[in-house]
Amino acid sequence: MKQNTLVHHFQVLIDEECCKGCGLCVTACPKQILELIPTRLNRKGYHPAHVTDIKQCIGCTSCAIMCPDIAIVIEGQVE
Numbered sequence: 001m002k003q004n005t006l007v008h009h010f011q012v013l014i015d016e017e018c019c020k021g022c023g024l025c026v027t028a029c030p031k032q033i034l035e036l037i038p039t040r041l042n043r044k045g046y047h048p049a050h051v052t053d054i055k056q057c058i059g060c061t062s063c064a065i066m067c068p069d070i071a072i073v074i075e076g077q078v079e
């Protein structure tokens with residue numbers, strides 16, 4: 001008998017120009033896959049957040065909820 005397997009694909013969309021580099025999303029992520037990019041500055045002069053390993057994202061949306069600037073949107077798909 002064939003087993004049904006759900007495959008989750010998530011995208012974490014971060015608006016770098018809205019990010020103020022506060023790091024709250026980095027702290028909130030249970031998978032520890034967010035970090036501030038030390039080598040990049042946005043137009044406001046902040047180090048923006050980015051995802052280091054999207055394959056580990058569980059789509060929990062903690063980062064998006066935590067972001068005070070609403071700079072993060074999670075998109076998901078189940079196959």
Ligand code: SF4
Pocket residue numbers: 012028029030031032033034051056057058059060061062063064074
């Ligand atoms: S949705 Fe959850 S697991 Fe994915 S990056 Fe945000 S906090 Fe981390």
Ligand code: SF4
Pocket residue numbers: 014018019020021022023024025026048049066067068069070071072
């Ligand atoms: S919580 Fe929002 S503003 Fe703060 S570092 Fe993350 S994306 Fe940037």
